[in-house]
Amino acid sequence: MTENNMPFSFWAKRGLARFTDYLIWGIISSFIILASSMCNAFQNIDPIYCVYAALFVAFLIYPVVEAACVARFGTTVGGKLTGISILTKNGEKLSFKASLKRAYLVYAVGLGCFLPVLSLLCLLVTVVLAIKGKEFLWDAKSSANVQSEKSSLFAKIILTLFYILLFAGVGFAAKNTYNLFNQSNVENVIFMQYWEDSRPIMEEIISEEAFASPENVKKTAENLKKLQQLILKYHQDYDDLYLEQLQSIKDIPSPEEKVRVFHEIDARSEALRMHWFAQSLRLSMLENIVAFFDEANGKYHFENGQPVFDDPDLMQAYQNFILQISGASPASENTAAQDKAETLPSLEITDEGAKEIKPETK
Structure with a gap:
């Protein structure tokens, strides 16, 4: 059959043939781009720009590949699979020059060089011409x-x-991307949940009534214990999620990507653990302060916002404690948290998954 007065199936096969060719070339180009991105020459260039530029160049070169196939075989890979052939009016194969001219006209006029908006307009014009049975310019x-x-x-x-296989691969990649996106948000979600659960308790602790009476002091001490238990609960729950994230790494096919994701997870985990340790340390200091008020049993008053205990020995002990903790700056707390984090087991990433490594004792 020839191109004149062709049914819809003819145009559908032409479109499928070209789409298949572009997919095959895109897959080949992607592997080349992936290999090139590992070269040291491209390490300091934004990966997004590299991908866009490489794809543009790849599809700029594609017409040469298409022209060679048409001139040699009278069709392309996609055309062979769908039953489409490109010949002269006499049924002979096109010359390479004619094939190259046709291929670049398709690229420029039919697809608008894959440029935004322009490519969509060109595609719409092509569809209209196909519906009307008009001959394409490149033909x-x-x-x-x-x-x-x-x-x-x-x-x-x-x-x-x-x-x-293509859709299966796309589905697998989409699943991995979704899992990685979820993993990157796990720590943020847990932190926000902890904040929402701890905020009402913290508001009671820092309220003006927290030390107004012996009963309120005892309630404040109980609230501090609740916060410590809440931190412990979130810490234990996160440990399970952390291990799940590490186990999911083994599904990542690329060893380099596997190591990169592991380091990201480990860094986020360390930051969250350090935060919890620092919070627990601050709560412990508050618990010690509350213990002075509890021991005083209401025998104290405030002057200029500072507590004054009736018992001189208790007052002296309180002042000594405040002097002691005033030297504990946030930086020293973070250092302590860092030391604590270093005692946690780390994991080594292998092809079989994650393997726990016990830290060396100092």
Whole structure:
């Protein structure tokens, strides 16, 4: 069959053939881009710019590949699988020059060089021309005659398997991307949940009534214990999530990506653990302060916002304690938290997954 007065199936096969060719070339280009991105020459360049530039160049070169296939075989890989051939009006193969001219006209006029907006407009014009049965510019200028014939059963099987594997790969990649996105938000979600649960208790602790009476002092001490228990609960719950994240790393196919994700998870985990340790340390200091008020049993008053205990020995002990903790700056707390974090077991990433490494005792 020739191009004149063709049914919809003809145009659908042409579109499927070209789409298949672009997918195959895109997959090949992606592997080349991935390999090139590992070169030292591209380490200081934004990866996004590298990908866009490489894809643009890849599809700028593609017409040469298409022209070579059409001139040599009278069709492309996608055309062979769908039963589409590109010949001259006399049924002969196009010359390389004519094939190259046709390929670049498709790239520029039919697809708008894949430029935003322009490519969409060009595609819409192409669809309208196809509906009206008009001859495409690139076919007319190259004297090409696109023909359609029934593809073989083998070609249909290969084409079906190609798209099944393609969609399976896309689904796998999307799943991994979704899992990585969720992993990157785990610590933020846990921190926000902890903040929401601890805020009402903290508001009672810092209220003016917290030390107004012996009963309130006891309630404040209980609230501090609740916060310590809350930190412990979140810490234990996060340990399970942390191990789940590490186990999911083994599903990542790339060893380099596996190591990169591991370091990201480990860094976020360390930051969260240090935060909890610092919080627990501050709460312990508050518990010691509250213990002075509890021991005083209401025998104290405030002057200029500072407590004054009736018992001179208790007052002296309180002042000594305040002097002691006043030297504990946030930096020293973070150092303590860092020391604490270093005692936690780390994990080594292998092909079999994550393996626990016990820290060396100093």
